[in-house]
Amino acid sequence: MSAPLRFSAFVMNTTSHILHGAWRLPEAQQTRFNSLDHWVELAKTLERGKFDYIFFADVVGLYDDYQGSWRKFVESGLQIPSNDPTVLASALAYNTEHLGIVLTNSILQSHPFDFARKISTLDHASNGRIGWNIVTSLSGNAWRNFGFDEITAHDERYRWADEYVDVVYKLWEGSWDDGALIQDKASGLHGDFDKVHKINHDGKRYRVEGPHLVAPSPQRTPVLFQAGSSAAGRRFAARNAEGQFIVSPNPAAAKALIDDTRRLVAENGRAPEDLQFFQGLSFVIGSTEEEAKRKAAELDEVLDPNTIIAHAAGGLGHDLGHYDLDTPIGDIETEGTRSTLAWLHEAVPDREPTVRDLARLRSHHGRIVGTPEQIADRLAVWRDAGIDGVNVTNATIPGSFTEFIDHVLPVLRDRGLARTEYAEGTARRKATGRDLLPDSHPAATYRGAFTDS
Template identity: 40%
Template sequence: MTKTSQFVPKKILLNAFDMNCVGHINHGLWTHPRDESHRFNELSYWTDLAQTLEQGLFDGLFIADITGVYDVYQNNIDLTLKESIQLPSHDPSTLVSAMAAVTQNLGFGITVNLSYESPYQFSRRFASMDHLTNGRIGWNIVTGYLDSAQRLIGEKGLKDHDLRYEQAEEFLQLCYKFWEGSWENDAVLKDKQNRIFTDPAKVHQVNHQGQFYQSQGVFQVSPSIQRTPVLFQAGASPRGMAFATRHAEGMFIGGDQPEKIKKQVDQIRQQAINQGRNPEDIKIFVGITVVTAETDELAQQKLDEYQAYASPEAGLAHFSSSVGIDLSRFADDEPIPYQQTNSIASVNNKFKEQRISKNDLKAQHVLGGRYPLIVGSGATVAEKLIQLIDETGIDGFNLTRTVAPESHHDFIRLVIPELQQRGRYKTEYEPGSLRHKLFNQGDQLADSHPAQQFRCPSSASTSNSNLKQKQSA
């Protein structure tokens, strides 16, 4: 821990956690009379949300995504369709330009599964979005965990867990070459008098011949403000943790017990040091659900009301696909045995470490989701969030929705002012890109980040290199 973090209380970072669908984390609440998540396919639903979050000074809107469907529970998608468990779901990147147009500071963290993407087309899309948002784009890097996704793209089954991370390493390297290595910072001149929009000497060809990808040519997008989007990841298995602490600037972790969360945080910070990075160059977020009202009693009443509409069984169906095990096969009080799967290893390992039954899981899924649930007045919630930050060393939270949009309105109206009064939440945005807002160290990746090795050479060295290539040809 740094001296600064010992003496200056952390300002809490906050993302709204959502998905371009009806049922995201807290399942069944789409049936609540006041819930509007069925409007997810309307652009005004998202532009209104973006403006609401910016009024609450949220750092970002983090949009999850999956490729495939949840078909493990009962070996079909009947419940998935009935309860709209992330089905239907739409492409999250299509929302960004509209939301950016009605906001000035809100960041956008977009989940994209690299296993089903072309590195070039993906890099081009995200660099374009970073231009259009004025540097407010982040990428949540995922490798996939659903067999249904593999079948959709014409493959037989999910690749081995660790092999997916090997592919991810190369995908990232090629993206870095596009974002960091093809164009120099001052390549674009916009010189009308001399008819030079871009200096040819400062644009370089990418040559990549790897195990999974090959590419040759010039990146089509000039440098955006951040060049590389802010990188998020949630790897928690040994292989995933190694990948995340090497590349990520933001990490998402689970956990409901402070001591377990702190253990994860300490491991992440130490692994970052082992990777040659500053441990504070990774911001760590925990997913939470909050139900708040004017008093603790009213908050509990609101929770009771929400529970009448929630679907714990839909939560089980979601969980089944996360671990690759059909939980419907087990009795409610039967311990669920550990089974080796290629799904989310860190979640699946809980069956190895603990005695867990369906009843246990249903108790965790009282609102249809498995994130820690915090209930109380604005003051009570604020104190609990501050305590969790101070006890664990995390940097912030991913706040899920319950009843949309009222749960975000409640949080902004009741919790944010309490955090601000305690000096633990900003009262205005810092200027600059999403990366600068999060780290206050400029718009582009730190020099200690592994992307540094793929950055452009100087113009002089490039000219010499090009000359040598021409001579050898």
């Protein structure tokens, strides 16, 4: 029998995240994103629903221009203002007991020594409930914000990411041996010097002496997530990730992607099941099919297709604001996100997709409309295709999540598609039955590696 699905709440510390324009609905409260109470209330709601994770997306720059300007982003609130989600993590951890907290952080925005220290501190504070979504930043503005003239080439960004994770793995897994922190009041010995090591990393981009300034946290390394579906992104995920967020257009495409990526996982010496897949889906729920369709039509009325195009085009490196909606996208190779192009061709396999297709598919992509029972039927199909969990995209906060928790999850539990209770322990233990990364993970090679340094 297949395992129950896991559930992640896909959010961002901003007003307009994915379904642009939905913030205008009367019940939408995502304009309260500056309020800590807003996020604490949501975290408590998700824990009531036994969600596995609250997953914060993040950016450190604007997307590429739309109609020759960044005016559209400000006027529609397209991920600006956008606040730092890591600042919220300790408060969310303090107000919950089981909910995993996944933070997006780019290799661009934080030096690995500083980032490793911050994450270890949060993992201690949360009793081992922190995850890291590893991204490489596809926005040219983000790279200019950090002093670069232009975005680094796509595959080179992943080579950069390889070194970045190498540094943090050395700090998290190799700098402190088990039992190094003693804190013996009788003898006055606080730590065992022979069990704490400098890492002396000397690479192409980073020189880090160490040691890690934080003693090992409950998980040592946070639960590792990745979201890219390009060839380089999937290779990176196969080597490093424990969870991958995917946006396949249908269950068949998801199965093909999952099967091939798990093949890559095995080629990297890891067990195929060591990588779990979370499909992005949104839900419009009604007590009847007619009510659900009416609510979907009401949602479509407030969605802003131009903002949706501006968001999607920002990752392609093309300003689509000057094009007619029926203009073919073409076979575009950019230094932005190649996975968006692959997804678009998967979703429109019989012809060349257009700008209009991009707007329509982004606003309706992964949307399931129906009664709780109909939604459960569809989720069973997705599970049979091989997904391990669902990354629940919201139209409104908290409404999208409270409706799902109150109406859909009870049906899923009755069918064995969702868990009834949390397992105990860290986020990784809940997901895999262990607190630490397995020996087959590349980070594990640094355990005991610096004893003689």
